Amino acid sequence: MAKNMREKKAGLAPGEILKLKDDECFKIMFANKKHIRILTMLLSKILKIPYETLSKSKIYLETLTNQNVTAGEKKTECDIAVSVKKDDKITDKIMLEVNIRGSAYQTIINRNHFGFSDMIANAFPESEDYNNLPNNLLVNFNNFSLNKRGLIFDEYMYRNIYGDVLTEKSRILNIDIAKCYQLWYNKDIKEENIDNYSKDLTLISAALSMDKKKDFMKCMKEVEMSPEIRREMEGVLDNMCRDQKLVSRYYNREEEERRIQEGIYKEIDQNATSRTKKEMIIKMYNQNATIEFISSVSDLTSSEIEKIINDYLAQKESDTE
Numbered sequence: 001m002a003k004n005m006r007e008k009k010a011g012l013a014p015g016e017i018l019k020l021k022d023d024e025c026f027k028i029m030f031a032n033k034k035h036i037r038i039l040t041m042l043l044s045k046i047l048k049i050p051y052e053t054l055s056k057s058k059i060y061l062e063t064l065t066n067q068n069v070t071a072g073e074k075k076t077e078c079d080i081a082v083s084v085k086k087d088d089k090i091t092d093k094i095m096l097e098v099n100i101r102g103s104a105y106q107t108i109i110n111r112n113h114f115g116f117s118d119m120i121a122n123a124f125p126e127s128e129d130y131n132n133l134p135n136n137l138l139v140n141f142n143n144f145s146l147n148k149r150g151l152i153f154d155e156y157m158y159r160n161i162y163g164d165v166l167t168e169k170s171r172i173l174n175i176d177i178a179k180c181y182q183l184w185y186n187k188d189i190k191e192e193n194i195d196n197y198s199k200d201l202t203l204i205s206a207a208l209s210m211d212k213k214k215d216f217m218k219c220m221k222e223v224e225m226s227p228e229i230r231r232e233m234e235g236v237l238d239n240m241c242r243d244q245k246l247v248s249r250y251y252n253r254e255e256e257e258r259r260i261q262e263g264i265y266k267e268i269d270q271n272a273t274s275r276t277k278k279e280m281i282i283k284m285y286n287q288n289a290t291i292e293f294i295s296s297v298s299d300l301t302s303s304e305i306e307k308i309i310n311d312y313l314a315q316k317e318s319d320t321e
Contacts, residue, residue, distance in 0.1 A: 011247065016241075017241050018246070018250050019211050021098055021100045022250055023098055025240060026080075029236050030042055031079075039061075045197050045204065051225070060082065062082060062093075080097075081094070093122070095115060095137070112138055133169055135168070136169060136170050136171070138172045138173070140175065141177050141208060143178050144178060152176055152179050152194075153194075153198065156172040180202045180209075200224055203223045204220075207219045213237070216237070281309065
């Protein structure tokens, strides 16, 4: 395996591409100021606004940071932060996050809550009326499901205990990109009861997991976009794959993930007692393994794993009080 990794770092195999679900590659494709049309196309699918209409607004790539951060205070971070401005007013603020090495579900939820809270107040003019708050949307492209219903798109808003929506100005959208890819691969997207915007977003999300250029371009041809934007995407992708430093960093991250997972497999094989299995689950959680992965190697259900992790977090919090 180590030899294979050294060979890969020297360059990609013919027809192979870097997966866009990698954080750095995702940013290069969709947070590229020289190719803002690519980001606009993606946002048009997310916001369900025709590209021609959205392109008349101004799209700004932002650096999202806490406004009143002090020494030692945790800073807000996200992969891509965007503002949509129309008639000199920000109408929408969007955060885009890719979670492929993301830890268990509770960590993602807490991190989302932290970043989302800062996004809502960030750069809101002092003289502005609260009724003019922008629409705030956080989009997670997850390599696993955060819901128990098997949903591709799992959307959250503020609601009361009866399910009534309090406001639509604050939303979090989770997208299961692993399931998107499965739907594309099995040609099952047409069977999904979704609108054209959601279909295109499913295809784009599926493409994030692809490591073959022919598959990527075939998938992109199924997305409704102009040929010019499709060519731009291909050009950005080709430039990424020719960047040897980027390829090396990409495979270093892949190798680290593989190393962690192989170590976890070995430890679980060597320790089969219930107590040790719990310890291994906590260790996997702390090493950012997903619930889905832990379940596959521990013979426990997702709910059993979540209970062990939640008990661990509760005990940890109790110990610090």
